[in-house]
Amino acid sequence: QVQLMQSEAEVQKPGASVRLSCKTSGYTFSRNYIHWVRQAPGQGPEWMGIIDPRGTGADYARKFLGRVTLTTDSSTATVYLDLASLTPDDTALYYCAREYDQSSGWFDYWGQGTQVSVSS
Amino acid sequence: FVLTQPHSLSQSPGDTVTISCTRSSGSIADNYVHWYQMRPGSSPTTVIREYDQRPSGVPDRFSGSIDTSSNSASLTISGLKTEDEADYYCQSYDANNRVIFGGGTKLTV
Numbered sequence: 001q002v003q004l005m006q007s008e009a010e011v012q013k014p015g016a017s018v019r020l021s022c023k024t025s026g027y028t029f030s031r032n033y034i035h036w037v038r039q040a041p042g043q044g045p046e047w048m049g050i051i052d053p054r055g056t057g058a059d060y061a062r063k064f065l066g067r068v069t070l071t072t073d074s075s076t077a078t079v080y081l082d083l084a085s086l087t088p089d090d091t092a093l094y095y096c097a098r099e100y101d102q103s104s105g106w107f108d109y110w111g112q113g114t115q116v117s118v119s120s
Numbered sequence: 121f122v123l124t125q126p127h128s129l130s131q132s133p134g135d136t137v138t139i140s141c142t143r144s145s146g147s148i149a150d151n152y153v154h155w156y157q158m159r160p161g162s163s164p165t166t167v168i169r170e171y172d173q174r175p176s177g178v179p180d181r182f183s184g185s186i187d188t189s190s191n192s193a194s195l196t197i198s199g200l201k202t203e204d205e206a207d208y209y210c211q212s213y214d215a216n217n218r219v220i221f222g223g224g225t226k227l228t229v
Contacts, residue, residue: 047219106154110163
């Protein structure tokens with residue numbers, strides 16, 4: 001069955017960077033785009049970006065341009081999110097989500113979420 | 121554009137509730153709208169995709185619709201159960217294929 005397994009919780013200081021992982025299984029990795037969505041405490045979900053596991057590229061929400069990088073490792077079917085210059089406002093639950101297909105764009109599977117806490 | 125949802129709704133078990141999602145500019149028919157249920161401690165789940173399609177495993181108490189006259193999409197839950205208590209978010213795309221979420225509706229049953 002399809003699974004998206006995310007890395008463990010992170011605690012970081014302001015100014016640091018963090019790398020989160022999302023290891024996929026149960027399907028052909030190259031066939032579905034992966035998105036990253038975060039949810040800060042008391043807030044709604046916020047889209048961060050999308051990556052094509054075939055290696056054709058990534059796209060990011062304007063808010064995160066220059067601070068977030070999405071990459072993939074096809075040998076392990078894993079997607080990575082790198083977020084730099086962390087501030088306390090980056091404290092949130094981060095999810096990876098699989099896009100069902102490009103024609104409709106809905107998320108059919110989600111990871112379990114990774115909590116990132118940023119505090120001095 | 122912005123997707124606007126009611127902030128909160130409260131209904132009794134067995135009731136029917138409708139949650140709206142209004143698009144501020146452009147047509148609601150320009151891009152599919154999907155609906156997600158989010159509960160604390162659980163990953164989000166899709167309850168409606170592509171305006172009115174139920175993913176497998178979603179009870180038929182959940183239905184979706186689109187109304188171009190009001191430029192909105194709606195999620196309707198009938199026969200409410202206490203387990204339906206959650207936050208519900210609509211989601212669509214902008215012209216640059218970037219994901220947009222609605223502000224969310226907190227449903228109390």
